[in-house]
Amino acid sequence: MDKPRIFLTRRLPEQSMKRLQQQADLVHVDLDRDPTRQELLDGVRDVDGLLCLLTNKVDAALLDAGSRLKVVSNYAVGFNNIDVPAATERNIAVTNTPGVLTDCTADMAWALLMAAARRVVEGDHLVRGGQWTGWEPLQLLGQEVSGATIGFVGMGRIAKATAKRAAAFEMRLLYWNRTRLAVDEEKQLGLEYREFDDLFADCDFVSIHVALTEATTHLVGAKQFEQMKESAILINTARGPVVDERALVRALQQQQIGGAGLDVFEHEPTVADELRSMAQVVLAPHLGSATIATREKMGSIAVDNCLAGCRGDDPPQRIN
Numbered sequence: 042m043d044k045p046r047i048f049l050t051r052r053l054p055e056q057s058m059k060r061l062q063q064q065a066d067l068v069h070v071d072l073d074r075d076p077t078r079q080e081l082l083d084g085v086r087d088v089d090g091l092l093c094l095l096t097n098k099v100d101a102a103l104l105d106a107g108s109r110l111k112v113v114s115n116y117a118v119g120f121n122n123i124d125v126p127a128a129t130e131r132n133i134a135v136t137n138t139p140g141v142l143t144d145c146t147a148d149m150a151w152a153l154l155m156a157a158a159r160r161v162v163e164g165d166h167l168v169r170g171g172q173w174t175g176w177e178p179l180q181l182l183g184q185e186v187s188g189a190t191i192g193f194v195g196m197g198r199i200a201k202a203t204a205k206r207a208a209a210f211e212m213r214l215l216y217w218n219r220t221r222l223a224v225d226e227e228k229q230l231g232l233e234y235r236e237f238d239d240l241f242a243d244c245d246f247v248s249i250h251v252a253l254t255e256a257t258t259h260l261v262g263a264k265q266f267e268q269m270k271e272s273a274i275l276i277n278t279a280r281g282p283v284v285d286e287r288a289l290v291r292a293l294q295q296q297q298i299g300g301a302g303l304d305v306f307e308h309e310p311t312v313a314d315e316l317r318s319m320a321q322v323v324l325a326p327h328l329g330s331a332t333i334a335t336r337e338k339m340g341s342i343a344v345d346n347c348l349a350g351c352r353g354d355d356p357p358q359r360i361n
């Protein structure tokens with residue numbers, strides 16, 4: 042059988058690149074930047090598979106441009122960049138990379154929570170800037186993490202992994218999820234279920250873990266910030282648009298909440314100037330899955346998915 046033709050939008054980790062180069066005829070533009078819309082439209086024209094990123098918009102027009110496309114393999118667990126119903130209508134498989142980035146993303150949520158609560162970045166700037174004059178009783182006092190209350194918006198794989206970290210800090214774990222977990226699992230994880238409107242008021246930390254859909258866009262906004270404690274810290278490692286960013290800026294400016302740790306933003310890679318200037322906000326450039334091992338595992342799954350889809354087999358992580 043001829044090698045499948047695959048359009049790859051960005052360079053993947055080494056092992057995944059090697060497999061793709063050996064097992065496919067690779068089509069690409071410049072692997073060190075995202076292709077433009079026109080380059081994407083041209084790129085998919087005569088290929089069996091598209092291996093793309095969450096930054097590549099895959100809509101009906103793009104799928105139509107790829108008249109031979111059998112599979113769209115997303116190098117991510119999230120797939121809000123892809124019009125999945127449009128792909129299904131065209132009998133094109135859509136795949137993602139679940140499971141392998143769970144712990145790594147939970148670690149990132151935890152890193153942001155700890156950094157925001159304990160003012161690590163402010164401390165770093167103070168020391169680095171040569172302005173530290175010695176130990177002080179009232180310098181950079183933060184929020185206690187151990188024993189605090191955390192609320193989870195969503196309770197999928199990554200939320201559960203984050204909850205395990207929180208449990209190790211003897212925190213009280215509240216959660217809301219579209220579907221309540223079985224009581225046994227709640228017990229096992231030490232979780233207390235709350236209705237959405239009752240989740241926020243008691244939390245010292247709120248961590249977002251829902252996929253981005255129409256229903257979750259701006260799920261957390263002004264109303265929720267009004268309910269939160271003045272000291273509460275919001276953590277988002279899921280998707281930026283789940284939080285109404287203008288409302289978040291206002292809540293931080295008006296000290297309705299105490300701070301935030303953000304790995305994702307509403308209009309990536311643009312980050313609101315107000316957020317960039319606030320000391321009580323810790324910012325990261327969408328690093329949730331960014332470890333060497335995790336990115337390699339994501340690559341391996343994305344390549345498996347893409348090659349299987351091109352062969353006409355059912356890809357291991359098919360979404361549709």
Ligand code: DGY
Binds near residue numbers: 095116
């Ligand atoms: C994902 O996989 O959806 C993350 O946002 C990036 O790894």
